Amino acid sequence: MSPRGRRPAGGASAREAILAAAGDLFAERGFERTTMRAVATRADVDPALIHHYFVNKEGLLAAALALPIDPEAVLSGLDQDPDRAGEALVRRVLGVWEGDPETRRRLLALFRVGMSHEHAAGVLRDLLGRTILAAVGRLAPHDHRALRAALVGTQMGGLLLGRYVLGIPAVRDATADELVMTVGPVVQHYLTGPLDATPTGTNLPQA
Structure with a gap:
């Protein structure tokens, strides 16, 4: 963890944590009521990382809905x-x-x-x-x-x-x-x- 208690910026672990948190929150609250800040809090990352990886909430949703199977x-x-x-x-x-x-x-x-x-x-x-x-x-x-x-x-x-x-x-x-x-x-x-x-x-x- 970083000195602020959050995951360090960058790296696969931070991205996967964001995706896992987004999937859970979208499922619990729906798209409209899920905020980027709530995802960042659940994932224990800086909110700027979400913008870095996914640009916006629509991009985060698309990534969170990627199929886990072929x-x-x-x-x-x-x-x-x-x-x-x-x-x-x-x-x-x-x-x-x-x-x-x-x-x-x-x-x-x-x-x-x-x-x-x-x-x-x-x-x-x-x-x-x-x-x-x-x-x-x-x-x-x-x-x-x-x-x-x-x-x-x-x-x-x-x-x-x-x-x-x-x-x-x-x-x-x-x-x-x-x-x-x-x-x-x-x-x-x-x-x-x-x-x-x-x-x-x-x-x-x-x-």
């Missing part, structure tokens, strides 16, 4: 067994969230900030679009490809929100295997099943 690596190879791709996708995503505590903490911050500020919400939308579209592009038929991607994204987003953010008891307490077996077939249908929106069995009035 989506392409997580989703690679799903096309090798297309009939089980839905289960594999659910298992891999849950594995990422439940594998490393630090990765989970950063993903939780991403979710919480994304629900509190439009810029972060845009980052989340871009993330889901890029990752899910990559998987759908290798697996899905050409019909309704954008809709398939959106349905898979909302299904997985709802699962993650219910399990890790809201803590809905039945979803929170289910085992990963149980979720794979129940949610996987739904994702599989969105990926490769028929999505004919035409209603069937409708009795129309006779002229």
Whole structure:
């Protein structure tokens, strides 16, 4: 520590401390109510360091929301067994969230900030679009490809929100295997099943 009791200026440790503090505060307070001074206090650094590394609060938010994983690596190879791709996708995503505590903490911050500020919400939308579209592009038929991607994204987003953010008891307490077996077939249908929106069995009035 410096003579003032703060981390010395510069160095990877100070930058990482700022990012960790920003992620926590954005998640706790949202973007609008998080101040640069509060981040500096939480990180135990001089506020000038935040401007040095990130320029402004928007730059700090963008850096704090950087993905702690490589989506392409997580989703690679799903096309090798297309009939089980839905289960594999659910298992891999849950594995990422439940594998490393630090990765989970950063993903939780991403979710919480994304629900509190439009810029972060845009980052989340871009993330889901890029990752899910990559998987759908290798697996899905050409019909309704954008809709398939959106349905898979909302299904997985709802699962993650219910399990890790809201803590809905039945979803929170289910085992990963149980979720794979129940949610996987739904994702599989969105990926490769028929999505004919035409209603069937409708009795129309006779002229």
